[in-house]
Amino acid sequence: GENVEQHPSTLSVQEGDSAVIKCTYSDSASNYFPWYKQELGKGPQLIIDIRSNVGEKKDQRIAVTLNKTAKHFSLHITETQPEDSAVYFCAATPGWGQNFVFGPGTRLSVLP
């Protein structure tokens, strides 16, 4: 079955700097890769996603890149702000009707 690894497990950056979180997956059938942000006491919230027919997607300060050949995808957050502090999860799935396999999470701290 699918296995998703995520690095780093913790990340501290200064406000205004960029943050990058990387994930690798094992199942070449996976074709949908979402990223979730989880704040304390809340459920995970979808922040950006990418499908396997696209190499990069951007939404304001957040971008995701996908390398299907190497089976890895990354989350890039630019101009980080204190409110970006949270736990971020990547996930992979073969598609509609299939469950997600989540990475173990990255705790991002943005220091003022």
Place this chain on the structure above:
Amino acid sequence: KAGVTQTPRYLIKTRGQQVTLSCSPISGHRSVSWYQQTPGQGLQFLFEYFSETQRNKGNFPGRFSGRQFSNSRSEMNVSTLELGDSALYLCASRQDYGYTFGSGTRLTVV
């Protein structure tokens, strides 16, 4: 539109008891999935229901069960609770690829 609603938010149960958690999906979403979140194991898939039928099931013992009603609301049940069942139980609904999660039910087994 209203999000995914999970009740109750917190539960404390004793070992050996059973518990039922409830989830109301976003209106129009027919797929409801349940995940267990623990510090050690992360987010683990329990099962998914679609149009009242279990479509997928994760690797959890038979003590964990669920169902979905005709209005898409879902319940999950855990029988004979063990200390290791203490976790945040998350429900998620979807219409397309991406999940929308509820805030979860924090279950503590003592």
